[in-house]
Amino acid sequence: MFSISTDASSICDDEGQHPYPKTTHWKADTDCCNWDGVTCHNLTGRVIGLDLSCGQLQGVIHPNSTLFHLSHLRRLNLARNYFTGSPISHRFGSLKSLTHLDLSQSDFRGEVASEISHLSNLISLDLSVNELLRYEPSNFEAMLRNLTHLRELSLSGNLPSNIFHLPNMQVLLLGNNENLTVSLPKLNCSISNSLRQLGLWSTNFSAELPDLIGCMGSLNYLNLGYCQISGVIPESIGNLTHLESLDLSSNQLSGSIPPSIFTIPTLSELDLSSNLFTGVRQDFISYSNFMHLGLSSCQIKEFPEFLRNSESLEDLDLSNNMIHGKIPSWFMSKPFDKWLSLNLSHNFLIGTIDQLPITPSLVYLDVSSNSLQGPMPSSICNANILRILDLSNNNLSGPIPQCLGNSSQRLEAMDLANNSLFGTIPTTFSKGNSLRFLMLNDNQLQGPLPRSLANCERLELLDLGNNEIDDKFPVWLETLSNLEVLILRSNRFHRAIGNCQAKSPFPQLRIIDASHNELTGALTKDILTNFNAMKSSKHQRKEFDQYMVGYTGGLPYYIHSVSLVIKGVDISLERVIKTRTVIDFSSNRFEGQIPEIIGSLHSLHTLNLSHNNFSGPIPKALGNLSMLESLDLSWNRLDGTIPRELVNLDSLGLLNLSENSLVGPIPQGRHFDTFREDSYRGNLDLCGSPLTKDCGDTEAPPPPATPWEAEQQYDDSEFFDGFTWKAVLLGYGCGLVLGLVMGGLIFLTGKPRWFVLIVEESFKPRRRPMKWIHIRT
Numbered sequence: 001m002f003s004i005s006t007d008a009s010s011i012c013d014d015e016g017q018h019p020y021p022k023t024t025h026w027k028a029d030t031d032c033c034n035w036d037g038v039t040c041h042n043l044t045g046r047v048i049g050l051d052l053s054c055g056q057l058q059g060v061i062h063p064n065s066t067l068f069h070l071s072h073l074r075r076l077n078l079a080r081n082y083f084t085g086s087p088i089s090h091r092f093g094s095l096k097s098l099t100h101l102d103l104s105q106s107d108f109r110g111e112v113a114s115e116i117s118h119l120s121n122l123i124s125l126d127l128s129v130n131e132l133l134r135y136e137p138s139n140f141e142a143m144l145r146n147l148t149h150l151r152e153l154s155l156s157g158n159l160p161s162n163i164f165h166l167p168n169m170q171v172l173l174l175g176n177n178e179n180l181t182v183s184l185p186k187l188n189c190s191i192s193n194s195l196r197q198l199g200l201w202s203t204n205f206s207a208e209l210p211d212l213i214g215c216m217g218s219l220n221y222l223n224l225g226y227c228q229i230s231g232v233i234p235e236s237i238g239n240l241t242h243l244e245s246l247d248l249s250s251n252q253l254s255g256s257i258p259p260s261i262f263t264i265p266t267l268s269e270l271d272l273s274s275n276l277f278t279g280v281r282q283d284f285i286s287y288s289n290f291m292h293l294g295l296s297s298c299q300i301k302e303f304p305e306f307l308r309n310s311e312s313l314e315d316l317d318l319s320n321n322m323i324h325g326k327i328p329s330w331f332m333s334k335p336f337d338k339w340l341s342l343n344l345s346h347n348f349l350i351g352t353i354d355q356l357p358i359t360p361s362l363v364y365l366d367v368s369s370n371s372l373q374g375p376m377p378s379s380i381c382n383a384n385i386l387r388i389l390d391l392s393n394n395n396l397s398g399p400i401p402q403c404l405g406n407s408s409q410r411l412e413a414m415d416l417a418n419n420s421l422f423g424t425i426p427t428t429f430s431k432g433n434s435l436r437f438l439m440l441n442d443n444q445l446q447g448p449l450p451r452s453l454a455n456c457e458r459l460e461l462l463d464l465g466n467n468e469i470d471d472k473f474p475v476w477l478e479t480l481s482n483l484e485v486l487i488l489r490s491n492r493f494h495r496a497i498g499n500c501q502a503k504s505p506f507p508q509l510r511i512i513d514a515s516h517n518e519l520t521g522a523l524t525k526d527i528l529t530n531f532n533a534m535k536s537s538k539h540q541r542k543e544f545d546q547y548m549v550g551y552t553g554g555l556p557y558y559i560h561s562v563s564l565v566i567k568g569v570d571i572s573l574e575r576v577i578k579t580r581t582v583i584d585f586s587s588n589r590f591e592g593q594i595p596e597i598i599g600s601l602h603s604l605h606t607l608n609l610s611h612n613n614f615s616g617p618i619p620k621a622l623g624n625l626s627m628l629e630s631l632d633l634s635w636n637r638l639d640g641t642i643p644r645e646l647v648n649l650d651s652l653g654l655l656n657l658s659e660n661s662l663v664g665p666i667p668q669g670r671h672f673d674t675f676r677e678d679s680y681r682g683n684l685d686l687c688g689s690p691l692t693k694d695c696g697d698t699e700a701p702p703p704p705a706t707p708w709e710a711e712q713q714y715d716d717s718e719f720f721d722g723f724t725w726k727a728v729l730l731g732y733g734c735g736l737v738l739g740l741v742m743g744g745l746i747f748l749t750g751k752p753r754w755f756v757l758i759v760e761e762s763f764k765p766r767r768r769p770m771k772w773i774h775i776r777t
Contacts, residue, residue: 005058008082011105012054019054019080039075049075053102057081063091071095077102079126085109088133093118104154105129114139117146124152128173131156154199173199175223180204197221201247205229209253214239223247225271235260245269249294252276257298262306273297273317280304296320296343303328315341319366323347327355337361345369345390353391358383366390368415376400376421381407392417392439399423400440405452406430413437417463420444425469431455441465441487449474458482465489465513473497473519475527478505484533485511489584496521505530513584515608522592523585523609534581534601582606586632589613594633599624610634610656618657620645630654638662642686647672655679662686665695 009019022036032047033040039049047070061067061083068091076095079102088108092101093115099122109132116125117139125147127133133156152171172195174180180203196218205227214236216222220243229251238260240246246261249271257272257280271294279299292315295304300321307313308330327349336357341364349367352374356367362383368390375398376391383389386408396419404414405428417439424447425440435456441463448471453462459480470492477483478500486509493514500506510533581604591613598607599621606629607622614636622631623645631649634656641664642657648670655675659682666672666680666688677690687695 003058004056005082006056008058009054009056009080012080017054017080019056021057022052022055023057041072044072046072048072048097051075051077052081053077053079055081058084060084061086061089063089065091068092068094072097074098075100078106079104081106083107085132088112088116088127090115092116095119096121098122099149100124102126103130108133110134111136112139114142117143120146121149122147123149124171125150126152126154126173128154128156129176131176168194170194171197173197174203175199175201177203195219199223200227202226208232209234209237211236213237216240218242220244220266225249225251227251229253233258233261237261238263240264241266243267247271248275249273250275254278256280268292268312270294271317291315293317303331307331311335312338314338317341317343318347319343319345321347323349325349326351332357340364342366353377353396354379360384362386364388367394369393371395373397376404376416378403380404384408385410387411387434388413390415392419394419396421400426400445402426402428404428406433410434415439416443418442422446424448425450425453425464427452429453429455433458435459436482437461439463441467443467445469447471451476453477454479456480460508461485463487464491467491469493473514475500475505478502481507484508486513487511488514488517490516492518494518494520497524497527499524499526500530504532508533510534510603511580511582513582514588515584515586517588519585519588519590521590523590523595523614525595525597528595528597528601531583531601534583534604536603579603580605581627582608584608585612587611591615593617594619594638596621598622601625603627606630608632610636612636614638616640618643618646618662622646623648625649627651632656633660634658636660641665642667658682666691 004021004024006019012019026032026035032038033045037051037055038047039051040046041048050067050070050073057078058081068089071094073095074097076098077100083106086108087110088103090113093113095101096119098119101119101122101124104126105128108127108130111134112127114136119125135155148168151169153169154171154173156174156176180200195216198216198219198221201223202225205224207229208231209224209229211234213234217239219240222240222243222245225247226249229248231253232255233248233253235258237246237258241264243264244266246267246269250273253272253275254277256278259280261267261270261272268290269292270290271292273294273296275298277298279301280295289312290307290310291312293307293310293313294315294317296317297320300318300323303323303325304318307316311334313334313336323344324347327344332355334357336359339357339359339361342357342362343364343366345366345368347370349370349372351372353367353372354374354377356365358365358380360382363385364387365383366388369392371394372391373395376396378401380389381401381403384407387410389411390413392415396416398421400416400421400423403426405426409430409432412434413436415437418441420443421440422444425445427450429435429450429452433456436458437460438453438456439461442465445464445467446469449464449469453459453474454476457480460482461484462477463485465487466489468491469488472495473493474488475498477486479502481504483506486506494517497519505527506512507530509531581601583598583601583604584606586608587610589612590609593616594609594614596619598604599619602624604625605627607625608630610632611634614633615638617640618633618638620643622628623643626649628649629651631646631652631654635658638657638660639662642662644667646652646655647667650671652671655672656679658678658680662680662683663685664687666686668689673689675690680686680691687693
């Protein structure tokens with residue numbers, strides 16, 4: 001019925017759960033009650049529970065599936081699999097004993113069958129994170145009317161607003177429903193006695209928080225993040241004395257953060273990040289004991305004093321504030337036995353890395369974009385379950401500790417870019433590591449590239465740009481089948497690229513920048529032929545998959561600050577777009593012809609081969625690159641004409657063919673007419689617009705004749721119409737005979753005398769005038 005795919009439950013890894021194929025251990029000749037994920041009744045032996053969540057299942061659930069024969073089933077959990085667009089079949093309505101149904105995050109689509117409303121015993125229903133589900137209003141009304149025992153409801157898709165008319169609801173999670181319009185007055189205080197959890201994140205709230213929010217005294221979980229809520233946080237929020245988790249992040253809340261929030265004795269998780277607050281009034285805060293605290297982008301100017309009392313802190317985010325100075329000593333002296341995550345990035349902190357609480361339990365550490373200095377201590381290797389390490393954009397110096405290469409097999413992202421680190425790159429990357437993103441650019445690293453990088457089989461991005469690495473081109477990285485971005489710019493890579501040995505080298509590579517090195521030889525088609533990720537012009541990625549992104553604790557982190565030359569401008573990409581494709585081999589010493597095979601890379605956006613020694617013609621096949629936005633072939637020795645096929649590149653925004661030996665007319669038409677003279681300068685034999693030099697076959701026509709000139713031309717033409725070669729020959733013959741006769745008579749008679757003297761004088765011999773030659777002695 002289903003196939004097993006490791007990708008089908010990949011989200012489980014991101015959320016800290018362990019996916020595995022439970023059904024592969026089922027044997028037909030054994031008792032099914034002993035099968036993994038199956039629960040049977042102690043007396044009857046009937047199957048009453050089936051949990052295949054994170055089971056790596058892939059396929060379609062058909063209405064005739066044997067699943068629907070389990071008529072005594074009470075609990076069914078199929079969450080976090082991949083059911084490839086299956087509808088929620090009407091056959092689910094036949095499982096009338098169900099009390100708990102979880103189909104979340106499994107790619108169910110289409111209209112939810114009305115038979116779901118027949119499950120009158122349901123206590124918990126979770127259909128969330130199936131964004132393409134639809135609810136027909138009358139069916140939804142029936143579901144709300146018939147499911148009278150429902151206490152926990154989590155949905156996504158296009159939901160009607162009457163979802164809130166559920167007086168007995170205890171858990172209501174409706175996040176990620178942008179079409180759901182929410183108004184808290186609809187959640188009147190009559191339902192507040194039963195409601196324990198309310199999640200409305202990423203819905204269409206667009207209003208202020210009313211004072212009545214304080215009447216929901218039974219709430220222990222409230223998530224209103226990403227809801228466009230404006231105004232201030234009402235003081236009455238302090239009345240939610242049972243609240244354990246509060247998320248108001250990424251809204252438009254203003255004013256100061258009310259101290260009453262920090263007086264809620266049960267509150268352990270608080271996220272107020274990314275609002276318009278003017279700060280927090282710390283002088284009124286006497287008690288707080290947070291486990292998770294997010295105050296990113298809250299205009300905080302000093303390290304929060306109220307954290308002195310937080311002995312259980314596990315997760316702290318104070319990024320994007322205005323905190324100056326050193327991290328206080330009282331914070332460093334706290335016991336961090338369960339420390340998981342610390343984000344102090346984008347502040348004005350000073351000090352050294354060894355002042356940070358680096359413990360074996362640490363999973364996430366980001367102190368980027370501060371003014372930290374000094375060496376990286378070897379103690380950083382004690383964090384042996386670290387997944388994210390970002391120390392970029394500081395003033396760190398010294399070598400990278402060798403132990404960092406194999407200190408954590410879970411390390412996914414290491415960003416040490418834009419410091420003053422020197423020495424060699426660690427040679428200790430061990431097999432089986434989890435590294436996906438490695439950014440060491442903009443340092444002073446030297447020596448060769450360590451071959452142990454080939455052990456990083458999951459590597460997607462490698463940025464070594466702007467260092468002093470001295471090595472041959474690392475063609476051996478061809479074995480990294482997941483590598484998408486390779487940046488080697490501004491180093492000392494030398495010699496020819498070499499031949500690939502793998503059967504499918506660099507199959508996922510879509511950005512390669514080896515500019516400003518010392519590479520030589522020909523740019524062989526051997527390496528270009530296998531850039532398969534640049535060949536498809538069809539990109540059908542979902543919106544959330546547009547960027548290179550990883551997850552830790554179920555939350556995304558984006559890969560920042562990859563510098564590329566795009567349309568002639570050095571640009572630092574804040575997020576690496578998945579569909580961006582670039583080839584930049586500029587400022588090397590490549591020679592020979594530009595390979596025609598580049599014309600097969602149909603999704604290429606940027607091609608820069610400038611400042612090399614390429615010769616021969618521009619390949620006509622470049623006209624096939626329909627998505628090309630920037631083409632720079634300047635400062636080479638290219639000759640021949642500009643191919644007419646380049647006119648078809650309608651997406652082309654930058655063209656630079658200057659300083660070559662191109663000849664002939666510049667193609668005209670379509671988008672090509674927008675390029676200016678500097679696109680062609682230094683090609684002395686080019687002609688045509690936009691250059692001032694005209695081409696021979698395109699001379700301007702003569703100006704129109706005046707009426708008088710036109711009349712004269714008409715008369716002359718009439719005269720010359722009858723003037724043929726016969727008339728010319730006849731006149732020439734007559735003139736010759738007459739001349740001979742007259743000449744003879746003149747010399748016989750000697751008259752006229754003056755004519756005879758002229759003729760005789762012309763035949764007398766003449767002496768040449770003497771020239772003086774001066775010889776210096």
